[in-house]
Amino acid sequence: MSKKSRRRGRRSSLVALLVAAIFGAAAVGWLLLPRQRRPPPVAHRVATYETPPAAGETAAPAGPLEATEVPESPAPLATSASAAVESPTPLPTIAPAPSGQGSPRGGAKLAIIVDDCGQWIDTERGFVALGIPLTMSVLPDVPYASTIAREAADAGKGVMLHLPMETVSGLNPGPGKVTTEMSDAQITEQVEADLAQVPLARGVNNHEGSKGSADSRVMRDVVGVLAKRGDLFFIDSRTSAASVGEQTAQQAGVPTAARDVFLDNQASLAYTEAQLREAAAIAERNGSAIAIGHPRPTTLAAVRAMIPELQAAGVQFVLAQDLVSGR
Numbered sequence: 001m002s003k004k005s006r007r008r009g010r011r012s013s014l015v016a017l018l019v020a021a022i023f024g025a026a027a028v029g030w031l032l033l034p035r036q037r038r039p040p041p042v043a044h045r046v047a048t049y050e051t052p053p054a055a056g057e058t059a060a061p062a063g064p065l066e067a068t069e070v071p072e073s074p075a076p077l078a079t080s081a082s083a084a085v086e087s088p089t090p091l092p093t094i095a096p097a098p099s100g101q102g103s104p105r106g107g108a109k110l111a112i113i114v115d116d117c118g119q120w121i122d123t124e125r126g127f128v129a130l131g132i133p134l135t136m137s138v139l140p141d142v143p144y145a146s147t148i149a150r151e152a153a154d155a156g157k158g159v160m161l162h163l164p165m166e167t168v169s170g171l172n173p174g175p176g177k178v179t180t181e182m183s184d185a186q187i188t189e190q191v192e193a194d195l196a197q198v199p200l201a202r203g204v205n206n207h208e209g210s211k212g213s214a215d216s217r218v219m220r221d222v223v224g225v226l227a228k229r230g231d232l233f234f235i236d237s238r239t240s241a242a243s244v245g246e247q248t249a250q251q252a253g254v255p256t257a258a259r260d261v262f263l264d265n266q267a268s269l270a271y272t273e274a275q276l277r278e279a280a281a282i283a284e285r286n287g288s289a290i291a292i293g294h295p296r297p298t299t300l301a302a303v304r305a306m307i308p309e310l311q312a313a314g315v316q317f318v319l320a321q322d323l324v325s326g327r
Contacts (some may be wrong), residue, residue: 047296072162108283111135111320112303113158113205113235113259113292115162118149120295127300128155132307137205140176140197149200158319160235161201163194163222165209168240173208178222180215180278187221195225195232202321203209203233205259205292210240216290219248227252233324237292255324263293263302270304280315 100187112134114127121144126132128151133160138149149159164173166180176194195201204226212218213236226232226249233255236245249256261279263272276291283289293299310317 004176008016015156050069070278086089099301107287108280108313108315109288109316109318110279110283110315111157111288111290111323112263113137113320114295114299115205115237115292116294117152117162118145121148123295123297124148125151127295127303128152128157130304130307132327133319133322134303134317135160135320137202137207137321138198138201139164139174139207140194141174145197155201158202158321159197159198159200160203160205160320161211162207163191163204164207164214165198165218167208167212178209178210178212180218182218184217184221184242187218191222193224195229198230201232203235203255203324205235205243205320206237206239206243208239209237210243213237213245214240214242214299216244216248220252223252223254224247226254229250233321234322235290235324250326253326255258255321255326257290257320257324258301259292260289261291262300263291264296266296267296269298269302269305272299273306276302276306276310280310280313283315284313288318288322290323 035183112132113136114124114134115137117124117136119139119142124136126147127136128148133156136148136152137160138145138158139162152159164175164177166177167173176190176197178190182190191204204222206213223234223245225247226234234244234245234249235250235256236258237247238259246256246258260282261275263275263279265271271291279289279291293303307317
């Protein structure tokens with residue numbers, strides 16, 4: 001082999017070694033790069049049913065009697081009523097207000113409470129952005145509790161503490177729960193700790209709690225904290241027909257009211273629209289109504305779609321605090 005050929009061979013070998021070194025360094029660098037981990041799904045409470053009332057009991061209005069936690073990825077928001085995939089049983093259409101009139105002063109008032117807040121921040125912000133009064137009820141010890149409470153308050157929305165309470169079924173209502181096994185002092189301490197998690201709260205309603213809200217001693221302790229504060233109200237979510245929450249609050253002199261309708265036992269736009277019409281019909285009959293929903297995309301879409309219809313019918317949207325008695 002000639003000297004020229006030998007030099008050409010050595011150059012080729014050096015080039016090959018250089019290319020191999022570059023690729024090797026790149027591979028090592030790629031392996032050493034930090035991996036972005038996808039956060040685990042946050043538990044979203046989805047309505048299920050508890051044991052029905054025993055014979056002779058007065059049933060609470062239709063609504064979930066308990067809730068459990070399952071991971072759930074919110075679906076894209078529907079933007080209009082035509083996005084519904086199922087048709088509910090038709091409810092009577094609310095008669096519109098006379099032409100040229102808005103919601104009459106002292107007329108049908110509807111308060112919408114969005115429970116379980118502090119978990120699904122994007123959907124919850126969608127509720128905050130709606131141009132109507134509504135109330136966000138925030139769970140303690142969840143990732144976005146302080147964020148959504150502050151944003152809701154800044155937007156003029158109501159803020160409440162969604163107080164976890166013991167269930168009949170044994171399902172865990174989440175951190176910060178009040179149970180019947182706690183002593184009076186422990187219940188007081190727990191409620192105060194949960195309120196500290198949502199310092200902007202102006203009221204409280206129970207999260208789940210079919211066992212806790214039916215226990216007179218437990219409810220006396222809970223509303224006792226509110227009575228001591230002097231500026232908080234209580235709304236009974238009525239997750240049980242046996243709940244004594246509203247009654248106990250009245251006896252303690254705490255401003256109170258109770259839920260009339262649950263909006264989203266089914267994650268369906270059409271179902272929630274029908275429930276909103278039912279809530280409006282109750283408000284027309286009784287002067288006011290309280291409806292509770294959850295941060296579901298379908299619930300947000302239904303409320304957004306129904307605002308013009310309900311306002312045209314003379315329904316006035318108000319904060320939950322506007323409907324409590326004793327204030």
